[in-house]
Amino acid sequence: MTGVRPAVTEVEVGVRVRVPASTANLGSGFDALGMALGLHDELDFEVVPGGLEVVVGGEGAADVPTDERHLVVRAFRAAADHLGLDVPGLRLTCRNAIPHARGLGSSAAAIVAGVAAAHGLAGRELDTTALQLAAEFEGHADNVAASMFGGVVIAWTEGDRYRAVRVDPHPGVSPVVLVPAEESSTRTTRGLLPPEVPHGDAAFAASRSALAVHALSVDPSLLVSALDDRLHEPYREPAWPATSRLVRALREAGVAAAVSGAGPTVLALPVGGDLPPGVDREGFEVRRVPVDLGGVCVAPLG
Numbered sequence: 687m688t689g690v691r692p693a694v695t696e697v698e699v700g701v702r703v704r705v706p707a708s709t710a711n712l713g714s715g716f717d718a719l720g721m722a723l724g725l726h727d728e729l730d731f732e733v734v735p736g737g738l739e740v741v742v743g744g745e746g747a748a749d750v751p752t753d754e755r756h757l758v759v760r761a762f763r764a765a766a767d768h769l770g771l772d773v774p775g776l777r778l779t780c781r782n783a784i785p786h787a788r789g790l791g792s793s794a795a796a797i798v799a800g801v802a803a804a805h806g807l808a809g810r811e812l813d814t815t816a817l818q819l820a821a822e823f824e825g826h827a828d829n830v831a832a833s834m835f836g837g838v839v840i841a842w843t844e845g846d847r848y849r850a851v852r853v854d855p856h857p858g859v860s861p862v863v864l865v866p867a868e869e870s871s872t873r874t875t876r877g878l879l880p881p882e883v884p885h886g887d888a889a890f891a892a893s894r895s896a897l898a899v900h901a902l903s904v905d906p907s908l909l910v911s912a913l914d915d916r917l918h919e920p921y922r923e924p925a926w927p928a929t930s931r932l933v934r935a936l937r938e939a940g941v942a943a944a945v946s947g948a949g950p951t952v953l954a955l956p957v958g959g960d961l962p963p964g965v966d967r968e969g970f971e972v973r974r975v976p977v978d979l980g981g982v983c984v985a986p987l988g
């Protein structure tokens with residue numbers, strides 16, 4: 687970007703960002719459907735005279751780099767550059783609650799946080815450019831759109847442009863996530879997907895993902911049918927067989943269930959919010975999390 691770059695001064699001390707987790711795909715809506723979850727990372731971006739300091743607490747604290755390679759820093763820098771924003775130095779403090787590499791959108795949330803912070807410091811609203819920046823970073827828009835806008839989102843592409851619309855979830859949608867201890871990298875399990883799928887499976891996916899939008903927003907009684915998938919879950923099963931077994935067991939017990947994002951977390955949407963007894967969930971931490979309706983929040987640091 688050329689021209690005069692607005693500099694962030696000491697007057698604008700910084701911003702606090704609260705960003706929700708997400709559950710993407712929702713069955714057959716691969717790279718297309720997402721829903722924001724009420725499990726949040728909170729991050730403080732403080733403008734300082736120079737240098738970079740990154741302090742991380744909570745999830746991933748022992749693993750993520752604390753220099754320019756940090757995902758939030760990279761997304762922040764890319765967005766600041768795009769907006770023409772000069773930040774002399776940055777102190778980033780992360781309080782992470784979203785588990786990493788479990789299919790709950792931690793990387794998307796990190797990217798959205800960085801992009802949202804740059805927009806906040808530049809005095810800009812989150813708009814289609816912000817979605818574009820975040821989705822280009824992540825490689826798909828389903829989970830970034832959920833973290834950005836909250837609720838249920840439908841994401842698609844037009845050429846190289848990422849687009850998304852938000853849909854209000856039905857109040858009867860009560861997510862339960864079953865989170866295993868093992869991690870699974872989204873990049874790795876995307877590598878398990880075939881370049882092509884049978885036409886019958888594509889038709890199956892088209893009907894289920896369309897139905898999922900209706901079931902999530904109007905009639906949750908259709909969720910068991912709506913969350914069925916042949917597009918990505920069967921191909922990824924070797925990466926997390928216990929996840930696939932649990933999804934099948936829940937569905938056989940009449941509970942709507944799917945793999946959350948790229949796994950290995952299981953998403954269940956039981957009517958009334960309670961899982962039935964008798965389904966073996968050993969090895970999975972069961973957490974009820976509401977739908978996040980508002981998406982990422984940016985506020986001045988006072």
Ligand SMILES: Nc1ncnc2c1ncn2[C@@H]1O[C@H](COP(=O)(O)OP(=O)(O)O)[C@@H](O)[C@H]1O
Nearest residue numbers: 750757786787788789790791792793796871872
């Ligand atoms: N809050 C964060 N801060 C820094 N890096 C992060 C953060 N969240 C995720 N990451 C990076 O992204 C990786 C997980 O991304 P991914 O495999 O897409 O799984 P997920 O489903 O959790 O998004 C982590 O191992 C880490 O390298």
Ligand SMILES: N[C@@H](CCOP(=O)(O)O)C(=O)O
Nearest residue numbers: 710717789790791872947948
């Ligand atoms: N559509 C993507 C969603 C990945 O979500 P994540 O939460 O696992 O990062 C995919 O299935 O690869």
